Amino acid sequence: MPNKRPGEPRLLDRIAPIYARLAKQRSAYLAAVDELVVAEILSGSRSFLDVGAGDGARAARIAGAAGLQNLTLLEPSAPMRGYWPGQATLWAMRAEDLRSR
Secondary structure (H helix, E strand, O other): OOOOOOOOOOHHHHHHHHHHHHHHHOHHHHHHHHHHHHHHOOOOOOEEEEEOOOOOHHHHHHHHHHOOOEEEEEOOOHHHHOOOOOOOEEEOOOHHHHHHO
16 A cells, blocks of 8 residues: 555444444445446356455455355455455455455
8 A cells, every 4th residue: 555654554444333324424426336337247147256345245245246156345444344244255365365366
């Protein structure tokens, strides 16, 4: 992360314990966005990759609503990854590190 000092807590690390509550407060907006995402998923798709997945809850709902079989979550925040659903492939990394995969 640019300009990050060693030991400096990341925002998502700090809000991980209350992230689900924050999402619930914005649930109408997030549900509307999720519906738009599901509507744009191409017919015949089998996989969903969420880069910056947070707690993975939204990606799991989107994948389920779209009938996608494979869910991959990418998130650098260890505290957020602690909330991920078990039915996903989990990548503990930053998006910038994808080119090395």
